[in-house]
Amino acid sequence: MFRRNRFYDPASGRFTQEDPIGLAGGVNSYGFAEGDPVGYSDPYGLMSCPGSPGCPNDGAAAAQGVVSSAGSQGVQAGSVRRAYEAAVANIDPSNSAARTALKAETRARTPPLPRGYIEMARPGLGPRPGSTGRANVSNAGVNKAASAIETGGTILLVASVAVSVYEIAKSDDGYRETVVQGFGFLGALGGGAGGGAAGSLVAPGPGTIGGSLVGAAFGGAAGQRFGGWVYDRINPR
Numbered sequence: 001m002f003r004r005n006r007f008y009d010p011a012s013g014r015f016t017q018e019d020p021i022g023l024a025g026g027v028n029s030y031g032f033a034e035g036d037p038v039g040y041s042d043p044y045g046l047m048s049c050p051g052s053p054g055c056p057n058d059g060a061a062a063a064q065g066v067v068s069s070a071g072s073q074g075v076q077a078g079s080v081r082r083a084y085e086a087a088v089a090n091i092d093p094s095n096s097a098a099r100t101a102l103k104a105e106t107r108a109r110t111p112p113l114p115r116g117y118i119e120m121a122r123p124g125l126g127p128r129p130g131s132t133g134r135a136n137v138s139n140a141g142v143n144k145a146a147s148a149i150e151t152g153g154t155i156l157l158v159a160s161v162a163v164s165v166y167e168i169a170k171s172d173d174g175y176r177e178t179v180v181q182g183f184g185f186l187g188a189l190g191g192g193a194g195g196g197a198a199g200s201l202v203a204p205g206p207g208t209i210g211g212s213l214v215g216a217a218f219g220g221a222a223g224q225r226f227g228g229w230v231y232d233r234i235n236p237r
Helices: 058-088 096-107 112-121 140-170 174-202 208-233
Strands: none
Touching: 058 096, 058 112, 058 140, 058 174, 058 208, 096 112, 112 174, 112 208, 140 174, 174 208
């Protein structure tokens, strides 16, 4: 049975060649999974690791999923806000109904994490009681906050990509890790959006935020596992 870098003999429970990385892979250069194939694995024929055959790190994948999802949502929120600013400027100054309708449309397009905060801070859509502002002028403070959120989202996305590049670079199988990281990213985005939508049905605001975070974490971890599974099915060991 070929394990990427050398052959494994199931009958003897050992590799048939010495470990290519020498003592860095363990004292026994022919040993497999520390002699404990239930608790350990050696998917690449180099170094044993605890866990299932692919030795995934679900905790790290979940954390990376949250970062990826939060970053993407931050960037998207900034884009949605800019579109809102531009649309508000074209409204008749006295048409508060049109402004309220635009707010509803914009809130629906806002991604779960920032939308959850908005739902808690400003549940309503109409003008604040006693407001004398014009309908065609957006809130400057909120505009600045949205810009800061977009900047923060960009930073988080860059950090997530950097982690992926690092994981690919240090992997013994860069092609496989690229697939794993790609599926993890997609899983995080889908999980964050789906979890937020589900959470908002239960408790708009806190449920939206909590659902999005949990969904992103689960989606990131599940996505990486699924990506490894897909790659291994296409390229059997």
